Amino acid sequence: MNDKKQQSGWEKFIQSMTKANELGKEEDIMMDHDYDGIKELDNVLPPWWTAGFIITIIISVFYYTQVFFNSEHYLQENEYNNEVAQAQEEIEAYKLANPELFKTDVSLLTDDASLAEGKKVFGTYCVACHMADGGGGIGPNLTDDKWILGGGMEKIYHTVSEGGRPGKGMVAWKASLSAEQRQQVSSYLITLQGTTAANPKAPEGDITWSKQ
Numbered sequence: 001m002n003d004k005k006q007q008s009g010w011e012k013f014i015q016s017m018t019k020a021n022e023l024g025k026e027e028d029i030m031m032d033h034d035y036d037g038i039k040e041l042d043n044v045l046p047p048w049w050t051a052g053f054i055i056t057i058i059i060s061v062f063y064y065t066q067v068f069f070n071s072e073h074y075l076q077e078n079e080y081n082n083e084v085a086q087a088q089e090e091i092e093a094y095k096l097a098n099p100e101l102f103k104t105d106v107s108l109l110t111d112d113a114s115l116a117e118g119k120k121v122f123g124t125y126c127v128a129c130h131m132a133d134g135g136g137g138i139g140p141n142l143t144d145d146k147w148i149l150g151g152g153m154e155k156i157y158h159t160v161s162e163g164g165r166p167g168k169g170m171v172a173w174k175a176s177l178s179a180e181q182r183q184q185v186s187s188y189l190i191t192l193q194g195t196t197a198a199n200p201k202a203p204e205g206d207i208t209w210s211k212q
């Protein structure tokens, strides 16, 4: 017991937090059982650990009351709904701020300037597969009245925006062309319908549509 007096404050603190049994006095807490020579000491739970355990219990009560009685904010379902509502607001604001990206008017353009723009887009992005005169190559003939995915401004705009059937090669151009460009190129493409291509591909598709 004499050495106890010489303990520093830190050592006392460690001792109070661990309640470790002094070395050399194991017999005091040795338990009776003996498994093939392996014995067990009946150590107390270290107070630091017990304190941590109690703190988690206190936190769990707080957490429980927040989740069930402050459900406006912390119930998963409400949290989800609140976030969705907020995202919806942000989407609306984004749509308002970027009207050109969310143009829903896909009416046929007939003015020369728009058709000239459409021709430019067609010449840049589409001729590789559809040919300059729309006669078709990798992609189908766009001058005949047979359509795989549907003719008419609305359907064509949709095909140009969303692409063709998976694996066919016609990509969704909304990723690289603005709504206006898609409207222009679709309108231009409609001017090709009914013309005679130099080297037309045989008609494909079961849908019949022509301008007239």
Ligand code: HEC
Residues within 6 Å of the ligand: 121, 122, 125, 126, 127, 128, 129, 130, 138, 139, 140, 146, 147, 148, 149, 150, 151, 156, 159, 160, 164, 165, 166, 168, 169, 170, 171, 173, 185, 186, 189, 204, 205
């Ligand atoms: C890599 C080749 C490729 C390019 C580039 C391409 N297309 Fe296509 N296009 C296709 C193929 C293949 C199809 C047939 C899709 C299917 O069968 O689902 C198609 C189909 C279409 C159709 C539907 C035709 C129908 O019969 O319903 C339209 C309209 C069209 N393309 C317009 C365009 C426009 C406009 C562009 C340029 C912005 C373009 N394509 C660029 C390959 C291409």
